[in-house]
Amino acid sequence: MRLNNPASISGSFPDKHRRILPTRVVVAGSSNRDKSNGSLLMATDESTATLKEMRDGYAEVVDPKSGVSGGVQDVYGEDTATEDQPVTPWSVSVASGYSLLRDPHHNKGLAFSEKERNSHYLRGLLPPTVISQELQVKKMLHNIRQYQVPLQKYMAMMDLQERNQKLFYKLLIDNVEELLPIVYTPTVGEACQKYGSIYSRPQGVFISLKDKGKVLEVLRNWPEKNIQVIVVTDGERILGLGDLGCHGMGIPVGKLSLYTALGGIRPSACLPVTIDVGTNNEKLLDDEFYIGLRQKRAIGQEYAELLHEFMTAVKQNYGERILIQFEDFANHNAFDLLEKYGTTHLVFNDDIQGTASVVLAGLISAMKFLGGSLADQRFLFLGAGEAGTGIAELIALEISKQTNMPLEETRKKIWLVDSKAIKPTILIGTSGQGRTFTKEVVEAMASLNEKPIIFSLSNPTSQSECTAEEAYTWSQGRAIFASGSPFDPFEYGDNVFVPGQANNAYIFPGLGLGLIMSGAIRVHDDMLLAAAEALAGQVTQENFDKGLLYPPFKNIRKISAHIAAEVAAKAYELGLATRLPPPKDLVKYAESCMYSPAYRTYR
Numbered sequence: 001m002r003l004n005n006p007a008s009i010s011g012s013f014p015d016k017h018r019r020i021l022p023t024r025v026v027v028a029g030s031s032n033r034d035k036s037n038g039s040l041l042m043a044t045d046e047s048t049a050t051l052k053e054m055r056d057g058y059a060e061v062v063d064p065k066s067g068v069s070g071g072v073q074d075v076y077g078e079d080t081a082t083e084d085q086p087v088t089p090w091s092v093s094v095a096s097g098y099s100l101l102r103d104p105h106h107n108k109g110l111a112f113s114e115k116e117r118n119s120h121y122l123r124g125l126l127p128p129t130v131i132s133q134e135l136q137v138k139k140m141l142h143n144i145r146q147y148q149v150p151l152q153k154y155m156a157m158m159d160l161q162e163r164n165q166k167l168f169y170k171l172l173i174d175n176v177e178e179l180l181p182i183v184y185t186p187t188v189g190e191a192c193q194k195y196g197s198i199y200s201r202p203q204g205v206f207i208s209l210k211d212k213g214k215v216l217e218v219l220r221n222w223p224e225k226n227i228q229v230i231v232v233t234d235g236e237r238i239l240g241l242g243d244l245g246c247h248g249m250g251i252p253v254g255k256l257s258l259y260t261a262l263g264g265i266r267p268s269a270c271l272p273v274t275i276d277v278g279t280n281n282e283k284l285l286d287d288e289f290y291i292g293l294r295q296k297r298a299i300g301q302e303y304a305e306l307l308h309e310f311m312t313a314v315k316q317n318y319g320e321r322i323l324i325q326f327e328d329f330a331n332h333n334a335f336d337l338l339e340k341y342g343t344t345h346l347v348f349n350d351d352i353q354g355t356a357s358v359v360l361a362g363l364i365s366a367m368k369f370l371g372g373s374l375a376d377q378r379f380l381f382l383g384a385g386e387a388g389t390g391i392a393e394l395i396a397l398e399i400s401k402q403t404n405m406p407l408e409e410t411r412k413k414i415w416l417v418d419s420k421a422i423k424p425t426i427l428i429g430t431s432g433q434g435r436t437f438t439k440e441v442v443e444a445m446a447s448l449n450e451k452p453i454i455f456s457l458s459n460p461t462s463q464s465e466c467t468a469e470e471a472y473t474w475s476q477g478r479a480i481f482a483s484g485s486p487f488d489p490f491e492y493g494d495n496v497f498v499p500g501q502a503n504n505a506y507i508f509p510g511l512g513l514g515l516i517m518s519g520a521i522r523v524h525d526d527m528l529l530a531a532a533e534a535l536a537g538q539v540t541q542e543n544f545d546k547g548l549l550y551p552p553f554k555n556i557r558k559i560s561a562h563i564a565a566e567v568a569a570k571a572y573e574l575g576l577a578t579r580l581p582p583p584k585d586l587v588k589y590a591e592s593c594m595y596s597p598a599y600r601t602y603r
């Protein structure tokens with residue numbers, strides 16, 4: 001049995017008979033000596049599962065009992081398909097004793113069983129009680145609810161992520177609707193604004209101008225080798241908050257937490273990156289707690305060269321199938337980067353493409369329940385930047401596919417600047433400017449349309465073009481409203497309206513999973529359309545009757561599995577997939593690949 005890409009390891013056993021391990025080791029389960037190359041393979045217990053080599057050298061775990069296979073290159077024993085099987089807590093070395101309690105990947109805190117406490121040198125290092133993961137979740141939730149200030153909740157969550165990764169994800173997955181606004185928008189925006197003062201431990205990889213010529217070396221300092229997805233920012237357009245420089249790191253960290261919690265990508269395969277080319281934010285440059293380079297932003301050739309070195313190093317280090325998500329770059333770089341690397345790398349821009357897909361999904365579901373077609377609508381955008389033009393282009397593409405009209409014609413239905421004469425049926429805010437949908441604007445929409453569709457997409461909440469309360473009140477309860485950051489349900493007359501959250505968080509985790517599980521090598525617009533259709537397909541009449549254009553986030557893993565399946569199907573159809581043959585049931589396969597936050601039993 002031989003696996004490609006085994007983790008390279010040298011380390012020590014915890015007991016007094018310290019010895020260096022052979023250098024080619026793969027984690028999980030009972031050990032087998034691979035005679036062919038002398039390496040120690042820690043393969044999944046062969047009585048219940050076998051590791052088989054994929055045609056392309058990737059390892060897949062197959063459970064012969066259920067026949068369900070899973071694990072996108074998951075030799076880590078972290079996926080749903082193998083969650084019942086015992087594993088050894090391997091990392092670079094076998095974690096045990098004090099170091100095991102401080103290893104966030106394997107720490108279980110008070111949930112270590114008596115047997116594990118005995119065999120892993122934990123006696124005396126923990127108080128006597130043994131509790132379940134469920135009780136730990138209950139306790140953490142109770143503690144987090146004690147904080148009145150969202151930023152304190154955020155810090156408690158980050159602290160947990162650093163202490164006990166599985167508990168962090170279990171808590172987040174089981175309470176996604178309550179905790180998403182903490183680890184993501186709006187609170188992550190405030191966290192970025194105050195990142196320097198709340199900074200305690202480094203997260204992700206920082207690549208600065210100082211690293212020019214050494215970016216590959218910098219990447220190699222990251223302990224995980226089998227990275228599948230990178231979210232990268234240069235911090236110049238953080239939500240609608242502007243240039244936050246190096247403090248933008250909160251965004252890749254937050255987005256990747258969602259990749260795991262919402263899309264099931266294992267945390268060890270996720271790498272947050274911030275490229276620090278300086279900042280033009282004078283306040284930050286004067287801030288004694290600022291953690292980035294204290295200089296004005298590099299532009300032109302200097303900027304392009306560092307970015308190019310990064311893109312080249314990423315592919316060299318992680319291969320052709322590494323997914324790179326561009327996030328919160330400023331407009332003047334975002335489109336150029338996407339165009340430049342779209343044909344050579346597996347890249348997408350979440351603000352342009354992910355947002356387009358989620359808004360299109362909302363519009364498809366609005367049409368489904370209201371009647372009518374996209375081709376009959378007139379669209380008005382406030383804000384013609386990344387999000388605005390990305391959405392407009394995808395809508396035009398969808399209408400063109402639906403009607404066979406040329407793209408040039410379908411684009412004419414969409415106005416990206418203020419135009420009082422067009423009588424829009426759909427109003428979309430992507431300006432990054434709060435309260436720009438005034439009473440007059442919303443009333444005008446309501447006078448023109450029985451059911452005005454209004455999207456206030458700008459983040460965080462302070463930048464939303466209008467609030468849910470304003471949209472429902474000024475339209476006398478007739479608006480179909482969705483916003484980028486969450487708003488509480490609003491009571492108007494006899495009705496309680498639940499505003500949908502039109503946020504790319506619905507799309508990118510499932511899109512990413514679909515790309516990874518099919519081994520896609522490029523992102524294609526048709527995949528974005530497929531993702532939008534898949535998301536819209538999950539919206540029920542019951543959701544819509546409450547005012548929701550999207551299904552509730554509490555079902556997000558199921559939703560992501562459907563999106564992943566459709567994206568993967570499209571990758572196979574377009575000949576862009578490399579993991580062959582395609583699994584028979586793509587939804588089941590997507591589910592089986594998903595990271596499981598359940599504790600594993602340590603032998």
Ligand SMILES: NC(=O)C1=CN([C@@H]2O[C@H](COP(=O)(O)OP(=O)(O)OC[C@H]3O[C@@H](n4cnc5c(N)ncnc54)[C@H](OP(=O)(O)O)[C@@H]3O)[C@@H](O)[C@H]2O)C=CC1
Pocket residue numbers: 237238239240241330331350351352355358382383384385386387388429430431432433436457458459460463483484485502503504505
């Ligand atoms: N809900 C979601 O999933 C997402 C939400 N967003 C949010 O959308 C917002 C915009 O992001 P993005 O498109 O990337 O940013 P960009 O900077 O690319 O675009 C902003 C656009 O808004 C225009 N604009 C600014 N002020 C006004 C105004 N008062 N009236 C009309 N237009 C105005 C800008 O024009 P000019 O350049 O001339 O100033 C520009 O065209 C942000 O708040 C971001 O958080 C983004 C991605 C996803």
Ligand SMILES: CC(=O)C(=O)O
Pocket residue numbers: 185238239240328350351458459484503504505
């Ligand atoms: C949601 C998001 O990606 C943004 O506001 O930039």
Ligand SMILES: [Mg+2]
Pocket residue numbers: 239327328350351
């Ligand atoms: Mg963004």
